[in-house]
Amino acid sequence: MKNDYQQIDPKTLPMPAPSHPPAPRGGDQEERQPQEQRRKARRKWQVFPGRNRFFCDGRIILARKSGVLPLTLGLILVTSGLFFVFDCPFLVQHLTMCVPVIGGVLFVFVLITLLQTTLTDPGILPRATPDEAADIEKQIDESRNGGYQSPPRTREVEINGQVVKLKYCPTCKMFRPPRTSHCRVCDNCVERFDHHCPWVGNCVGKRNYRFFYFFIVSLSFHTAFIFGCVTTHLALMIQEHETSFSHMDLELVVCFFSVWSIVGLSGFHTYLVASNRTTNEDIKGSWSGKSGGEPVTNPYSHRNICKNCCSILCGPMPPSLIDRRGFLPEDECVQTGDGGDIELPVLTTKNEINMVGKHPCLPLHPAV
Amino acid sequence: MLPCPSSSRGKCKLLRLQELQTPPVSSKVFIQRDYTSGTICRFQTKFPSELENRVDKQQFEDTIQTLNNLYAEAEKLGGRSYLEGCLACLTAYTVFLCLETHYEKVLKKISRFIKDQNEKIYAPRGLLLTDPIERGLRVVEITIFEDRGVGSGR
Numbered sequence: 001m002k003n004d005y006q007q008i009d010p011k012t013l014p015m016p017a018p019s020h021p022p023a024p025r026g027g028d029q030e031e032r033q034p035q036e037q038r039r040k041a042r043r044k045w046q047v048f049p050g051r052n053r054f055f056c057d058g059r060i061i062l063a064r065k066s067g068v069l070p071l072t073l074g075l076i077l078v079t080s081g082l083f084f085v086f087d088c089p090f091l092v093q094h095l096t097m098c099v100p101v102i103g104g105v106l107f108v109f110v111l112i113t114l115l116q117t118t119l120t121d122p123g124i125l126p127r128a129t130p131d132e133a134a135d136i137e138k139q140i141d142e143s144r145n146g147g148y149q150s151p152p153r154t155r156e157v158e159i160n161g162q163v164v165k166l167k168y169c170p171t172c173k174m175f176r177p178p179r180t181s182h183c184r185v186c187d188n189c190v191e192r193f194d195h196h197c198p199w200v201g202n203c204v205g206k207r208n209y210r211f212f213y214f215f216i217v218s219l220s221f222h223t224a225f226i227f228g229c230v231t232t233h234l235a236l237m238i239q240e241h242e243t244s245f246s247h248m249d250l251e252l253v254v255c256f257f258s259v260w261s262i263v264g265l266s267g268f269h270t271y272l273v274a275s276n277r278t279t280n281e282d283i284k285g286s287w288s289g290k291s292g293g294e295p296v297t298n299p300y301s302h303r304n305i306c307k308n309c310c311s312i313l314c315g316p317m318p319p320s321l322i323d324r325r326g327f328l329p330e331d332e333c334v335q336t337g338d339g340g341d342i343e344l345p346v347l348t349t350k351n352e353i354n355m356v357g358k359h360p361c362l363p364l365h366p367a368v
Numbered sequence: 369m370l371p372c373p374s375s376s377r378g379k380c381k382l383l384r385l386q387e388l389q390t391p392p393v394s395s396k397v398f399i400q401r402d403y404t405s406g407t408i409c410r411f412q413t414k415f416p417s418e419l420e421n422r423v424d425k426q427q428f429e430d431t432i433q434t435l436n437n438l439y440a441e442a443e444k445l446g447g448r449s450y451l452e453g454c455l456a457c458l459t460a461y462t463v464f465l466c467l468e469t470h471y472e473k474v475l476k477k478i479s480r481f482i483k484d485q486n487e488k489i490y491a492p493r494g495l496l497l498t499d500p501i502e503r504g505l506r507v508v509e510i511t512i513f514e515d516r517g518v519g520s521g522r
Contacts, residue, residue: 108460109460112460112461112462113460113461116460116461125504125506126503126504128506129503129509131396131398131509132398132503132506132507132509135396135398157403157404158404159403159404159405159406160404160405160406164403166403174506177401177403177407177506178403178406178407179407191407192407210453210457211461214457299406300406300407307445310445310450310453311445313453313457314449314450314452314453314454314457315443315445315449315450315453316442316443316444316445316449316452316453316469316470316471317452317453317456317464317469317471318443318471319469319471319472319475319501321501321504321505322504323501323502
């Protein structure tokens with residue numbers, strides 16, 4: 001009997017995991033545990049199952065793989081730095097004071113929106129609790145036994161007259177809500193999943209899409225502005241027969257290539273915002289073509305460009321659902337009784353041990 | 369079955385007392401999201417059969433409908449939300465560091481509503497509603513406690 005409890009290591013449990021330490025190996029550990037529980041109240045970010053990193057005690061969230069974020073930051077900082085140090089003084093002298101002011105405002109806006117995109121929870125959905133997962137499994141089994149021949153683990157819902165298939169996520173153990181997709185890089189289901197952007201080192205989803213959009217738009221303006229200023233600087237220097245413009249080569253090259261790609265990307269995302277689509281849906285062609293002879297339409301669009309733009313960019317900011325700084329519910333294990341307290345095998349009978357697998361603090365399925 | 373070690377007898381007693389004060393969970397019912405109107409937060413108002421002998425159907429539907437109305441208020445697209453969004457954009461979203469969003473204010477209202485409903489209606493009937501925000505706004509979890517006739521469900 002005791003061996004059954006010792007095999008379970010709470011450190012490998014998915015969220016919610018019990019906050020108390022692993023199964024006891026001796027009686028004296030049981031006395032220390034109440035005190036340890038009071039001292040070591042753990043926050044939910046510490047047992048978060050996705051591939052994310054947390055800083056400042058869960059206040060800041062980052063994807064574990066930062067991708068090429070350092071390169072993005074480096075390019076922005078170096079190019080802007082060269083602009084402010086070399087081009088601004090010349091242009092202030094020859095043109096106007098507004099040049100560094102506009103450049104400064106754009107630079108600050110670009111940096112802040114980049115950091116917001118990178119450090120904001122994109123709309124991660126917490127994984128299903130064991131009870132919820134069991135209930136869903138039961139419903140899946142019932143629908144199979146009922147003889148209904150649907151593809152395994154999908155559910156059809158009608159949204160604004162359009163039939164949409166919801167897929168079951170085996171990692172998060174739930175049917176994904178509409179427009180939600182599981183990011184393989186971050187190992188999370190993200191609401192209104194757009195794409196995982198390696199340049200910002202994070203997923204782009206429901207909560208940070210507006211930051212991402214304003215980042216690429218402001219970066220387009222910033223890059224175009226620097227390109228324009230450097231070209232003007234070059235032209236004025238050629239007029240004055242000056243030949244030392246080595247720093248401008250780097251700025252021109254970076255800006256020239258960036259302008260085309262970033263302006264293009266901004267244009268593409270402006271189209272997506274206006275039609276209320278995500279990159280994921282656009283790539284998959286979810287709302288183009290036909291299904292069963294009927295043309296498919298985007299059920300989420302408000303059928304009005306202005307309303308689509310306002311709802312995505314200026315709509316209410318949804319809350320983070322993962323509650324990173326919340327404390328793990330310590331008392332949940334004790335309240336549910338019936339073999340739930342693994343530190344005290346002496347209270348259990350054989351039946352209670354069989355109940356352990358159904359305990360809400362312990363997983364019903366092995367951790368993925 | 370192992371004998372109870374003398375060092376943990378105190379805890380054995382404490383647990384038994386806690387078991388008496390908080391009746392063990394019998395089962396849980398999950399009210400799923402209703403996506404017929406899109407991705408807005410809305411729960412199905414269909415009355416689950418497991419609650420038939422526990423709570424009045426109309427009362428249950430009123431609770432869920434009120435919840436739905438509150439979430440609709442939180443996600444409403446209108447002058448206020450656009451103003452909040454524009455202000456946030458102009459301040460490069462730094463305003464969110466200092467001010468509570470309208471959505472967060474409504475979520476607090478929802479928590480108070482659920483607590484109130486639990487105290488007045490559900491707890492005396494051995495039921496407990498869990499705030500959907502604790503389940504990622506996916507389900508309304510209703511815990512059904514065994515009817516032992518010992519205290520309330522909370």
